[in-house]
Amino acid sequence: MIMMTIIGMAIVTAVPRFIPAFFMGQTTFKPWVNRWLNAIPFAALGALIFPGVMNVIEDRPLIGIAGGLIAAVIALFNVNVIFAVLGAILTVFLLTM
Incomplete structure (x- = not known):
């Protein structure tokens, strides 16, 4: 039972990560959307680091x-x-x- 739970959690975690990889290569965005998407990692990193700095x-x-x-x-x-x-x-x- 525990093994089935672990496998189920792995599938539920992996599927949302793999789906964008298949569809994003076929999608084109406007330049401003690309700039906004490129800024997300920096914003997330800042949100993670700033409390530690304080x-x-x-x-x-x-x-x-x-x-x-x-x-x-x-x-x-x-x-x-x-x-x-x-x-x-x-x-x-x-x-x-």
Whole structure:
């Protein structure tokens, strides 16, 4: 019974992910829709990261904000994302010393 539940959950999860892959290749959108769809990953990433930036240190949210700003500035130079992450980590580390 447990195995059937796991298989059922896998099917229910996989089907909505595979259906768009088959139909999106045949669909064309207007340019403004494509721009909007391309922005969704960045908006989702921001929504996931921002609460963590505010809670790096509970009683000192400005340290997290400083780390986030440094990461944003580094990202503006179009370098690899790992350098933005390392810059934010270094900033938070130095401000908490």
